[in-house]
Amino acid sequence: MIRAGCLDRVRTVADLARDQGVSLSKYTKDKPHLKLGFPEPISSAGSRIRLYDADQVAAYLAGLPVPGLPAAGDDQDLLDRREAAALIGVTVASWDVYRNRPPLAEHRTVAGGVEHWPRAVILAFHANAGRKKGGRPKGSGDMVPRDQLHDRVRPFLDADPAVGSAHIADALGVDRDVAQRALIHLRARRIADLLDHDPDLTPEQAADALGYPPIARRAALAQAAVELRARTATAYLTGITAALHTAGLTATDQPPAVEQKDAALRAAIPLEHPTARALVWEEQTGWRTATRRRHPYTDPTTHPLLTGNTHPTSAELLAAIRS
Structure with a gap:
């Protein structure tokens, strides 16, 4: 009190x-x-x-x-x-x-x-209490657009680090699984932020400092590990994109968005190239070209890998593209 x-x-x-x-x-x-x-x-x-x-x-x-x-x-x-x-x-x-x-x-x-x-x-x-009825009428379907969901869930997590998906689902009128995924991602980002700020912390200590209950930690800690890898990947892709832009192989100088597919990460950079429309990076395999920009993540076996490692330097990648 x-x-x-x-x-x-x-x-x-x-x-x-x-x-x-x-x-x-x-x-x-x-x-x-x-x-x-x-x-x-x-x-x-x-x-x-x-x-x-x-x-x-x-x-x-x-x-x-x-x-x-x-x-x-x-x-x-x-x-x-x-x-x-x-x-x-x-x-x-x-x-x-x-x-x-x-x-x-x-x-x-x-x-x-x-x-x-x-x-x-x-x-x-x-x-x-009891003098008048209250509460929120039940809605059908998700009442919050997906691109606004994290912004709407964030204040609940600010107010109560242990807030559950059932409460979020009821308050916002969304499916409980949708609320749960939003909570996992927001908790994971906050764990990653704290670890970036204080590298001496363990992930478990970060979760404890943020007040996350044991029942919510496993999924949040697993996602936080993915989040930290994504941040490292973004830094790497920033350098690669800059080199491709300087070489005239892409019109953008902004790094691509890193996507999560299951537990692995991937990204695609649009190319200005006569035979390749995009350059795809996948965390577990490395770089390959793609013939489509809109849906670049095709079967990896249809496009051979450009290099023998997952994180070549920009010079190595440029040489592979031009060869």
């Missing part, structure tokens, strides 16, 4: 590491916040993201008596989902349904990546 007037004092484990001048990987490895005497989290018991009071932590680090928190019970206390559910005597699953209804949605505050609501708003909502 965040006591009334203390919102600006909320700190996450990542904040504690930064404030103490150490990397998140070292902090999560040493775990100074779990040592005897360290101030207790202000987040509810069982929360995946631990939140702390900055004034209490500062006093502890300075060797001073740790001050108490303001008394609970103020109307402006901010409660997380577990505390809100307990306050009105419902399950957390029920609260997850209520949380997007007015006025709860309008008064939601995100602190440290965790949703909170004012005590007074929770009690007022509970007092009015």
